[in-house]
Amino acid sequence: MSDFDGEFGRPRSHIWDREQVLASLLIAPAILYIVVLVGIPFCMAIYYSLSDATTGSQTLHFVGLRNFQAVLKDAVFRKALLNTFIFTLVSQALVLVLAKILALALIKDFRGKWLARFLILLPWTAPIALGTIGWMWMLDSIFSPIDWLLRYMGLLGAPGALLGANSNLYWLGVPSLAMLSVILVHTWRMLPLATVILLAGLTSIPQEILDAAEVDGAGFWRRLFQIMIPMLLPIMTVAVLFGIVFTFTDIAVVYILTQGGPVHSTQVLASWAFFKGIEAGDLAQGAAVALFLFPAMAGVAALMLRLARRSEVA
């Protein structure tokens, strides 16, 4: 162990050299792990997308952009691309507004706060695959309690009722309702994360500033829009960026809830890449579909980086 020590009396630069070696040694396993199991697979994904790889074949042939051409011509792919953007943007817009309201409520002190916090955090803290199963039962074509409630209120299932005379809405069986359901579950899932991130930002605003503004006669809305939101901007960006990353690349919600159906109406890039690449065994086209996730993710990463840099300077 004493090898790493700078012995007493040696020139300082020498000690520093050894520290440098030690620092590199300590970090090497982490970098190795990431290069081998993230870096190399990432390059393989690009290579596969330019080849004719399938699960069965051992040999690869370079085919240029043929997979991308095939994928782009595919109507299901275009639907999946559009859906990925719709689901992400709509759910994140909802999340941002709701999280703001919820964070403003949760920052107050009240009795039973731990319980409220636990319940509100559940969609994020419980595994999403399991939470989605609860939704599956709630959106069931026959036993949906939402439908039951609507029937009970007379909005559904009677002749002339507002939502139709059928006894059920078939949430996951009608394209528009299935899309709505997916958006709803994504919103439900990401709301807690955005809320706690905003909450962390809210608590970092010095109370004196808000008090001073109140004394000067600024009302709630004025304080909200002219002090809180501007001061929260960096952290709101963080919340939205993480929300985008997690929603954009999620597969569990669509896979469990709808399997991309009915008739591909809720297909997203992640699920389509899975069905093509793993279930149909076409690694090349699956990789090509998944690669469309990359530009959006790279954009998000670049924004994050700028944010991190800027606050380092500040």
Added chain:
Amino acid sequence: MASLRQIGRRSSLYGVLSFFALFSAFPFFWMVIASFKRDHDLYTLKNNPFIFNEPPTLDHLHHLFFDTLFVRYLINTAVVGIAVVIITLVVAVPAAYSLARWTGRWGENLGIGIFLTYLVPPTLLFIPLSRVIAVLGLQESLWSLILVYPTFTIPFCTWLLMGFFKSIPLDIEEQAMVDGYSRVGAMVRIVLPLSISGLLTVVVFSFTLSMHEFIYALAFISSSALKTVSIGVPTELIGEFFEWGPLMAGALIPSIPVAILYTLFLDRFIAGFTVGAIK
């Protein structure tokens, strides 16, 4: 009369909170009800679905634990989770220490670089990784998950621990080194004991993140006996018999303990996410 306004504020606060708590927790509340409801009660359309119209039953739980592979899934999840925790600690602790003490442009860029790999989505990597797993002969083995899950736990935990180590004053270590400890000795005997809460956070998150993971498990494992709860419950319990009661119980039981653990440590998780954005 001033208190009237206060009461108004309070009740609107509770109103907002109750609405959100209901929205967030409802699917889980729904699981609780379905887990204990008799089949006849569950499948009678006229019954009010929100209450027990017939006395509750333990049949679904019995069925889940004794007639399905549910216990197997729990064991698999625990095995994978514990192995991932160990690998993450072994790799992330030295890396984080190195990044925390290695000041200068290079060290900082490396730190941010490692964090950014957390953002490379599994959805992009599962196709080539499925080939890597096949080449290594690990398909249909829990080892595939144990090998791959650290790709997201290591970056996140390194980043988290780096913050912890940075908050420990350099003086303490230097003093220890003057007293005759080597650099590594000072890290093991002085810095680590001071970062127990950070290490605990890493343990909790490596475990919960492995438990949450879905797509790698879905892509690499297809034999029923090797599935984790995240894929076993939604694929097998539905496939086998499609009975809502046991399925809901199977979704509920693993969710609650992991949610409690996660909630306890959530503030540290958020601190890891927001380093840099709050000053």
